[in-house]
Amino acid sequence: MKLNHRPVKANDVKMICGFPQNAxxxxxxxxxxxxxxxxxxxxxxISQRFDSTVVEINETVVGFANFYQAERNGVCCIGNVIVSPSTRGEGVxxxxxxTMTGLAFERYGVKEVQISCFNKNTAGLLLYPKLGFVHYAIExxxxxxxxxxALIHMTRSRSSTD
Known part of the structure; x- marks a missing residue:
């Protein structure tokens, strides 16, 4: 399975809207x-955020995310992360x-990337620490x-990717 990424296009939006299966x-x-x-x-x-990005398998959109904050030499915050129900558990x-973490470090030269995850989102809570994110606050x-x-805020510093 070959994954690739690209900026979101207008005709991707309808498909992405079908990814969340419930409230x-x-x-x-x-x-x-x-x-x-x-x-x-x-x-x-999408219009209020930065670098909205999709993941594709065989030209089919299977994932989406963006930044809601991007400060050159500061912090990028990843948001709106969602994966197609048909490809969950497959590495998307x-x-x-x-991809978003790399983009933040390369394009914006940030010192850290942040991501937040609700306490009931078990998949996210298990994934993000595996990717080098560490908890820093709960809201x-x-x-x-x-x-x-509880919204659990996590961060990954540039040094953890060196």
Whole structure:
């Protein structure tokens, strides 16, 4: 399975909108959105963010992520990470996070890359430390409007990639 990445195109948006299978998955990807994810919601996020990127297998989009903060010589924050349900567990999330991390270090010359993960997102909590991210803070957030969740903030410094 050969993975590649490229900038998101307008005709990718509809497919990406189908990746979150329920309100909880959408919450993990994009807490401000309302299920089901619509093209309008995703296009608004893309327009406010940087380097929206897709992962493809055989020219089929299977992953998506972007930066919501990008400060030259400072910090890049990865957000909106989502993988197609049909390719979960096949390395797509690793590929997109490593791609975005590399892009942050190379394009923006940042000292660190940050990513956040909700406590109920077991897949993310298990993946990100394997990729060199370490916990630095926890923030309480509402969960789907009527509960509590913990947003776990993680960072990976440039030195961990040398």
């Amino acid at each position: 909880q998955e959408l919450f993990f990807m994009f807490p401000k959105a309302h299920f089901p994810l619509t093209e309008t919601q995703l296009n608004a996020a 999330a690793t590929f997109i996070v490593e 309480e957030r509402p969960f789907l409007g009527n509960g509590r969740s």
